[in-house]
Amino acid sequence: xxxxxxxxxxxxxxxxxxxxxxxxxxxxxxxxxxxxxxxxxxxxxxxxxxxxxxxxxxxxxxxxxxxxxxxxxxxxxxxxxxxxxxxxxxxxxxxxxxxxxxxxxxxxxxxxxxxxxxxxxxx
Amino acid sequence: xxxxxxxxxxxxxxxxxxxxxxxxxxxxxxxxxxxxxxxxxxxxxxxxxxxxxxxxxxxxxxxxxxxxxxxxxxxxxxxxxxxxxxxxxxxxxxxxxxxxxxxxxxxxxxxxx
Numbered sequence: 001x002x003x004x005x006x007x008x009x010x011x012x013x014x015x016x017x018x019x020x021x022x023x024x025x026x027x028x029x030x031x032x033x034x035x036x037x038x039x040x041x042x043x044x045x046x047x048x049x050x051x052x053x054x055x056x057x058x059x060x061x062x063x064x065x066x067x068x069x070x071x072x073x074x075x076x077x078x079x080x081x082x083x084x085x086x087x088x089x090x091x092x093x094x095x096x097x098x099x100x101x102x103x104x105x106x107x108x109x110x111x112x113x114x115x116x117x118x119x120x121x122x123x
Numbered sequence: 124x125x126x127x128x129x130x131x132x133x134x135x136x137x138x139x140x141x142x143x144x145x146x147x148x149x150x151x152x153x154x155x156x157x158x159x160x161x162x163x164x165x166x167x168x169x170x171x172x173x174x175x176x177x178x179x180x181x182x183x184x185x186x187x188x189x190x191x192x193x194x195x196x197x198x199x200x201x202x203x204x205x206x207x208x209x210x211x212x213x214x215x216x217x218x219x220x221x222x223x224x225x226x227x228x229x230x231x232x233x234x235x236x
Contacts, residue, residue: 047216049224052223106157110175
């Protein structure tokens with residue numbers, strides 16, 4: 001059973017770069033057809049999809065964040081990562097990683113999810 | 124972009140009574156070639172990640188109690204909890220996976236009256 005776990009600094013200063021890693025256990029990250037996504041949730045608010053990376057390495061980003069976000073894959077460490085530049089207080093949120101299956105070209109829902117990690121942007 | 128809306132924002136229901144949550148998408152999430160609605164429902168409890176309840180608008184995830192059911196097609200969807208249990212107190216989100224950028228509804232808080 002695949003499990004995901006986010007890790008990274010809990011505090012980032014404004015204007016700096018947020019870097020998070022999602023470690024995948026229970027199977028190779030580049031085995032099968034999957035998209036690996038980042039999703040965030042400000043405290044008390046809803047969910048926002050940030051972007052995704054396919055097992056081949058191709059990426060898609062939410063246009064609202066595209067200029068500041070990079071998602072990458074490290075198959076040797078079985079991890080994928082999020083890098084977000086020029087952060088502000090508005091980027092304070094719980095960040096989740098999640099997987100979507102791809103079957104016959106159809107992309108499925110998000111499942112499973114990591115437990116989430118809180119990132120606070122503050123000086 | 125597809126905008127998801129939900130109603131009500133919150134509701135309080137007596138234990139054993141029915142809870143109904145509505146979700147509307149700004150454009151259809153029904154894919155004509157396979158007649159599937161690309162709509163999922165999640166349950167989120169405090170301090171936990173969202174938990175998948177329903178996919179393809181009406182297919183219950185394995186292990187989800189049968190008091191949870193989903194219905195609807197095109198742009199209008201409903202999640203029904205037929206007999207509310209204390210364990211069902213949570214925030215519920217609908218989610219479209221029809222196209223990027225993927226989007227979620229703002230959430231509906233369900234509580235016990």
